[in-house]
Amino acid sequence: MGAALIDGKAFAKDLRDKVGEFAANFEQRSGRKVGLAVVLVGEDPASQVYVRSKGKATVAAGMNSYEHRLDDTASEEELLSLVEQLNQDPKVDGILVQLPLPKHLDEQKVISTIDPDKDVDGFHIINAGRLSVGQEGFVPCTPLGCLMLIKDQLGDDLSGKDAVVIGRSNIVGKPMAQLLTDANATVTIAHSRTKDLEATVKRADIVVAAVGRPEMIKGDWIKPGATVIDVGINRVPGKEEGKTKLVGDVDFDSASDVAGAITPVPGGVGPMTIAVLLRNTLVSAYRRENIALDK
Numbered sequence: 001m002g003a004a005l006i007d008g009k010a011f012a013k014d015l016r017d018k019v020g021e022f023a024a025n026f027e028q029r030s031g032r033k034v035g036l037a038v039v040l041v042g043e044d045p046a047s048q049v050y051v052r053s054k055g056k057a058t059v060a061a062g063m064n065s066y067e068h069r070l071d072d073t074a075s076e077e078e079l080l081s082l083v084e085q086l087n088q089d090p091k092v093d094g095i096l097v098q099l100p101l102p103k104h105l106d107e108q109k110v111i112s113t114i115d116p117d118k119d120v121d122g123f124h125i126i127n128a129g130r131l132s133v134g135q136e137g138f139v140p141c142t143p144l145g146c147l148m149l150i151k152d153q154l155g156d157d158l159s160g161k162d163a164v165v166i167g168r169s170n171i172v173g174k175p176m177a178q179l180l181t182d183a184n185a186t187v188t189i190a191h192s193r194t195k196d197l198e199a200t201v202k203r204a205d206i207v208v209a210a211v212g213r214p215e216m217i218k219g220d221w222i223k224p225g226a227t228v229i230d231v232g233i234n235r236v237p238g239k240e241e242g243k244t245k246l247v248g249d250v251d252f253d254s255a256s257d258v259a260g261a262i263t264p265v266p267g268g269v270g271p272m273t274i275a276v277l278l279r280n281t282l283v284s285a286y287r288r289e290n291i292a293l294d295k
């Protein structure tokens with residue numbers, strides 16, 4: 001392995017610690033704690049794990065975590081009225097509705113009911129619009145976390161760098177491309193209809209893979225010295241029978257021989273997502289109380 005390992009776990013811990021310090025400062029100045037409300041509908045096991053770790057991290061950062069669980073038979077009306085209630089609640093700075101929702105509930109309708117100024121996931125159409133025109137809002141946590149890791153490697157100004165984002169989803173690929181463009185990189189967005197993905201990836205100084213296909217991007221696709229950010233989380237059969245393991249969208253073993261720096265899976269982008277969620281919630285609290293957030 002020639003590449004430097006980008007330690008997202010350590011970076012995320014530092015970010016959570018910093019958020020914790022600011023959260024304590026916020027409490028001193030405003031007389032209340034920062035609050036994050038998380039809504040979980042149904043019993044999806046992966047969602048339950050995510051919600052539990054978000055709650056734990058929120059409390060560890062000195063914030064209040066308000067968890068709301070609804071039955072998977074809950075009506076849309078019930079869910080929308082809970083969201084409206086959280087919109088009005090002055091103790092709540094951030095609202096997150098854990099996705100995916102059960103099929104009978106309209107995700108877009110639910111997200112668009114969240115107050116955009118409490119939408120710390122950055123999924124509301126108003127926040128997508130704000131990002132696209134360069135206004136202050138909330139940026140989705142995973143791509144913002146990726147940008148932090150990239151800037152930590154390459155500096156804040158990515159002028160002259162060619163970046164390729166593989167994937168064009170609303171929650172990862174598109175906002176990632178926008179953030180890289182705003183940081184002055186020259187950005188290509190690749191997706192399932194891209195003609196020659198390998199050649200496209202080979203040109204890139206920065207590769208962000210957000211596809212959801214295990215180890216699809218091979219080492220010989222990577223430009224020597226490139227910074228490789230692997231967003232993919234794929235569960236595949238492990239070496240031992242009956243066991244599984246997590247791998248990314250990048251073939252780590254071959255890519256780490258060529259790249260300049262690379263994120264592992266797990267321990268790369270994954271831990272950043274929750275840390276940035278806490279950061280967004282903190283920013284929301286400072287904005288809502290009109291307190292300047294000094295860096």
Ligand code: NDP
Binds near residue numbers: 194269270273
């Ligand atoms: P989506 O399924 O919404 O998007 C996948 C994208 O990959 C689509 O744009 C699709 O193209 C593209 N794609 C699919 N197959 C190919 C292919 N063969 N060649 C090129 N592009 C292809 O996924 P998400 O964006 O939600 O997530 C992507 C990955 O990131 C997943 O593994 C997910 O688990 C992970 N993830 C990790 C997070 C974290 O915290 N670390 C958070 C969120 C996601 P098209 O649009 O043409 O269909």
